[in-house]
Amino acid sequence: MKKQAQCNITTQCQTRILAIKDAMEILSGKWKFHILGTLLLNEKLRFMDLLREVEGIAPKMLSKELQDMEMNQLITRTIVHTKPITVEYALTEAGKTVGPLIDELASWGTAYRNALFHQ
Amino acid sequence: MKKQAQCNITTQCQTRILAIKDAMEILSGKWKFHILGTLLLNEKLRFMDLLREVEGIAPKMLSKELQDMEMNQLITRTIVHTKPITVEYALTEAGKTVGPLIDELASWGTAYRNALFHQ
DNA sequence: GAAACTGGTTACCCATTGGTAACTAATATA
DNA sequence: TATATTAGTTACCAATGGGTAACCAGTTTC
Numbered sequence: 001m002k003k004q005a006q007c008n009i010t011t012q013c014q015t016r017i018l019a020i021k022d023a024m025e026i027l028s029g030k031w032k033f034h035i036l037g038t039l040l041l042n043e044k045l046r047f048m049d050l051l052r053e054v055e056g057i058a059p060k061m062l063s064k065e066l067q068d069m070e071m072n073q074l075i076t077r078t079i080v081h082t083k084p085i086t087v088e089y090a091l092t093e094a095g096k097t098v099g100p101l102i103d104e105l106a107s108w109g110t111a112y113r114n115a116l117f118h119q
Numbered sequence: 120m121k122k123q124a125q126c127n128i129t130t131q132c133q134t135r136i137l138a139i140k141d142a143m144e145i146l147s148g149k150w151k152f153h154i155l156g157t158l159l160l161n162e163k164l165r166f167m168d169l170l171r172e173v174e175g176i177a178p179k180m181l182s183k184e185l186q187d188m189e190m191n192q193l194i195t196r197t198i199v200h201t202k203p204i205t206v207e208y209a210l211t212e213a214g215k216t217v218g219p220l221i222d223e224l225a226s227w228g229t230a231y232r233n234a235l236f237h238q
Numbered sequence: 239g240a241a242a243c244t245g246g247t248t249a250c251c252c253a254t255t256g257g258t259a260a261c262t263a264a265t266a267t268a
Numbered sequence: 269t270a271t272a273t274t275a276g277t278t279a280c281c282a283a284t285g286g287g288t289a290a291c292c293a294g295t296t297t298c
Contacts, residue, residue: 019228109138
């Protein structure tokens, strides 16, 4: 009589679950999407530009999130020997691939709002 | 000389940022995607089924996440007066819309892994 | 009568997240 | 000489997230 559900034990499913876990880990936190989204629109930005663009972020958090994402090869950090020295942050090819994901998230959020509003 | 970046102040951008913030809030936490993904594959599941399917989750967390998602109208909770009593959880129409988002997340995670592996 | 099933709740604890504010060092400008 | 720019770092603190383990009540089976 019991129709036991057991979808989550196939290797296919396990791989999928791991992929999602990876994605969530790499893109976790309050600010990463915001930073990545800003870099998607700007190509190159300096630390102070990001600090101004990403509204509300503190230098400590920006620094930490940028380091995280550089480690995970989503962005590059290049020192420019101007005077005073400046640092340019830009998306890598891997970083650019978050575009569709951000779009999906934004459209889901929008649709969700509208759905609740129009019900 | 300064080409000040200022993409994030348009109302268009602000709306988008809010939508993403909404989505992140509603779908936040370690377990929601896992639970939603399981419900996407099963239509109806009881508490104990979910506890077995979502590997590693504790009853406390499952209970809390289900309550969250019921409040946000992603899932329904219906008591079935069998003996012993059972409770069925299922996705709402709004809940079903997370499908594409989960797919996107999974495929991003997969692509990211492959990209790093093949570099 | 004891054990095991149903669907949870409760108490306790620790680690991570993220915020505030102040500070650094080097250079340039007023 | 004082101030502002660059790019961060440091110390401190509070809230949240999430884990463990035990417990509860009702029903059914052994």
